[in-house]
Amino acid sequence: MVNGNSKANVLMMKKLLVFTLIMFVFGYALVPFYEKFCEVTGINNLLKPDVLVKDNNWVDEERFVTVEFDANTRGLPWQFKPLQRSARIHPGEPITVMYEIANNSEREMIGQAIPSYSPRFLDKHLKKFECFCFTKQVLKPNEVRQMPVQFVIEPGLPTDIHTVTISYTFFELPDGASTIKK
């Protein structure tokens, strides 16, 4: 059906299509926005070093917490493992644990580790002063490297928690990508 104002109709359609496209891009723009929002508000702070407060180093010697270490890789030919499976420490007591990573491939690769914790609320009580996960790691072909993570579990951890797990997963960064910040 031909209408007198079909030109106006087509113009309107174009406007609406552009709007649709903008909203599609907006969906993707929500991803960096979400990350920025979490960073600014301090939610989900996994990859920032914490500052050791000297005055607040009370150690709860009454109890022990078993910390289990876990390591995974995702989609890259690296071998990644902690040098100790677990550690028994007092809350408030700083500890350094070494991880070893080996690039089994014949090319230089860049990767970064992302931590996850169990129980999930451990991130509120875990302070990391140093961690290989803060930066990207560049490994030459067949390079083997040992890297530390230094942390303290604060005495504020609920007393019914006796075992916690800290897990790292290495994944590949594309060439030239900057460090993932969360």
Add this chain to the structure above:
Amino acid sequence: MAAVHGDAHGHEHDDHHPSGIMRWITTTNHKDIGTMYLWFSFAMFLTGGTLALGIRAELFQPGIQILQPELFNQFTTLHGLIMVFGAIMPAFVGFANWQVPLMIGAPDMAFARMNNWSFWLLIPAATLLVSSFFVPGGAAAGGWTFYPPLSTQGGLGVDLMIFAVHILGASSIMGSINIITTILNMRAPGMTLMKMPMFVWTWLITAYLLVLVMPVLAGTVTMLLTDRHFGTSFFNAAGGGDPVMFQHIFWFFGHPEVYIMILPSFGIVSEVIPTFSRKPLFGYSSMVYATASIAILSCVVWAHHMFTAGMPTVGQLFFMYATMLIAVPTGVKVFNWTATMWRGSMTFETPMLFAIGFIFLFVIGGFSGVICAIVPIDIQVQDTYYVIAHFHYVLVSGSLFALFAGAYYWIPKWTGRMYNETLGKTHFWLSMFFFNLTFFVQHFLGLAGMPRRIPDYNLQFADFNMISSIGAFGFGLTQLLFLYVMINCIRSGEKAPQKPWDGATTLEWTHLPTPAPYHSFEKPPVVQ
């Protein structure tokens, strides 16, 4: 179409219409397309309903009898997806196709060919959804909200679902563009925006909501797809992504979607109530403003679906307050409908019964919604049958009842024949009874702690589940009566006069013969 009279027949000759199946495949007529949308959505409604009956049959007794847990999960997932994207939304688009041009005095939709396309896209999408049951690994089983990590781990069925959602989204967007352009550019002379019938207004706002959020959904499922197959890590925590972010983006689409499914039904009810009360709609302008208000507010409340997903208290309070404020414009609407009926000369034909049933039950669903909006309560009832009861009260006795009201109200204009009033009323009362039997008891189940999406349950839930299952089968069978009433009406109903309803005032009743001719308003009517 043997019974078509000379006038319409002449038209068919003029336009060289293909006959038989090709007529329907190639048609660009808004009435044909509207009819196809409605039949399609009814077929999908029966498909989704069959899945629901499978779920209820399994839940009839505790223990696993009929569906293994994997298949049960596929049933709940596909029931939700088919009902939301295959039944309710296309049904409203079908109503828009039929009614928007008739109500604003336009000859057809603005882009007739695109209209045809947006309908026929639905068929492959529905085929993808339904056939996903038969691929290795079965259909998607992670719930209709397809949260990762389940949706990034599932098999081929999830891919089919993702493509189906893509296609359905494209269809909806094209449909909305068509509707917006038609409403804004093709109104008859004198039909100013503020004279438009309420149904047209609600659809205009709904269509804007659709082009606002449907592309976001398309983006979300694209991210899922690339996470699954192209190594991206939008939602994979191990790769630096965040599964909670999926929930945020999904519900940024999902909550306006809820209003996409209810605003057009507000429109239908706002047409039916004044007609059968023989009074103009009380507070027309308030209704328009309230609709706009609901649409805007719906965009800032999404996270009330995720109170238990991990959120700071400040966030929880914000979304709780914003959600509760939506009750204000919704309350204005309910007040206006009631005030329209006040001192009207009411009669209770089937459309009116469904409209009143809508108001009554939708208010119950609205109130349980306000209860769910309260954070401490929501943490208790999250993912229980209380939530199931809540959204079936707004989607079944809300959207679906309004669709029935609209179908009974306009079928005389569409077919030129009256439906059987006794059977129509029977359909209403049976639906009303069985609906409440099915879903009211689910409030109790939810408060007692029965979780959703689980095929088995504790013995203490047995009685209410049995009642609910009996109600569900009754409700399902009742809808076959609706099918019979409609077919009976199309084939052998009594001839309907031009204006079978006393109080009808919109253009399709006052300016067009019954049945509405194949080409209507080729010369636009003049609206005073």
Add this chain to the structure above:
Amino acid sequence: MSNDTVEKQKVATVWQVAKAVMFAFMGIRKKSDLENDAATLKPTQLIVGGIIGGILFVISIMLLVRLVVS
């Protein structure tokens, strides 16, 4: 519509737009006011007004939440 007729229409004040938007949020509007709105306000004004109103709405709830939490 040519530019002449646009200029001849009454120009809506900011306050008028704000009032229309505020009533829209509540969902109540007098019929005479509505007709006045429809005659004087342009859709763009209303959309811009609506967006600003939405932002103000969000900010005011945020302030309320801050007040409750503090």
